[in-house]
Amino acid sequence: MPQPDIHLYTAGTMNGYKPVIFLEEAGVPYDLTHINFSKQEQKAPDYLALNPNGKIPTIEDRSEGRAIFESGAILWYLAEKYGKFLPSDPVKRSEVMQWMLFQVGHVGPMMGQAMYFQHIAAPNGHEEPFSIRRYVDESRRLMEVMNSRLDGREWIAADEYTIADMMLFPWARAYVWARVDVSDLSHLNAWFDRIDARPAVQRALTIPKANPQFWDTNADASAFAKENASRFSSDVKGT
Incomplete structure (x- = not known):
C-alpha cells in the first residue's frame, strides 16, 4: 500500500490538534509521528531540519517533497491542496x-x-x-x-x-x-x-x-x- 502524501508530526496540544482536525474532517489519508516533549524530540536534528523553530506541528508533503511548519500555514496549505474548508471568493x-x-x-x-x-x-x-x-x-x-x-x-x-x-x-x-x-x-x-x-x-x-x-x-x-x-x-x- 503506498504511503499517504501527508506525514504529520504533532502532539496533544491546542496547536497540535489543529491539523488533525482538518485531516479528519477532510477525510485525507495521513500518517503521524507523535512528538514526545519529555524526550525533547522536537529539538532533535532530524526534526529541526523540517521545522527550525523546534515546535509542533509540522507536516511533510511527500508528493511535493517539502515540509511546512506553523499551524496556520499548515491549515492554509492543506485547505488549498485539497480544496476544502476555504472559500474561493x-x-x-x-x-x-x-x-x-x-x-x-x-x-x-x-x-x-x-x-x-x-x-x-x-x-x-x-x-x-x-x-x-x-x-x-x-x-x-x-x-x-x-x-x-x-x-x-x-x-x-x-x-x-x-x-x-x-x-x-x-x-x-x-x-x-x-x-x-x-x-x-x-x-x-x-x-x-x-x-x-x-x-x-x-x-x-x-x-x-x-x-x-x-x-x-x-x-x-x-x-x-x-x-x-x-x-x-x-x-x-x-x-
Whole structure:
C-alpha cells in the first residue's frame, strides 16, 4: 500500500490538534509521528531540519517533497491542496485569514500565557497574581470578541465552517484549562456545541493523545497538571 502524501508530526496540544482536525474532517489519508516533549524530540536534528523553530506541528508533503511548519500555514496549505474548508471568493478568503491571524496573534498567545502562569510558573514557586489576572482578563476579552462575532452566525468567518473555526476551536475551547469564565457567553457556547457535535473533531481530539483536562470540567487533571508543571520547570526563570 503506498504511503499517504501527508506525514504529520504533532502532539496533544491546542496547536497540535489543529491539523488533525482538518485531516479528519477532510477525510485525507495521513500518517503521524507523535512528538514526545519529555524526550525533547522536537529539538532533535532530524526534526529541526523540517521545522527550525523546534515546535509542533509540522507536516511533510511527500508528493511535493517539502515540509511546512506553523499551524496556520499548515491549515492554509492543506485547505488549498485539497480544496476544502476555504472559500474561493477573495473577500471570504480574506475574512478567513483575518480570523486565523486573530487566533495566532491574540487568542493563542494570551490563553497560552494564562495557562503558563497558572499551571507552570505557580506550581514551580513563581506565583504571580498580576500576570495571571492580566492574561486571564485579556483571554476573557477575546472570548467576548468571538461571542459578539458569533451573534447571528453559526461560524466565525465566510458564513461557513472553515479552517478559521478549526484554528480557533482548540484554544477557545480550552477555556477550562485557562480558567477563563465563559458561562455567560451564549453565542460562543453555542459555537462550541456545534463543533463538539462533529464526529471528526471528537476523533481528532484523541489523536495522538486525548487530553480531556483541557476541555472537561469534570476531568481529573491532577496527575497531568503535576507532570506538565514538572516537564516545563526548567523554563521558569530562577529554577
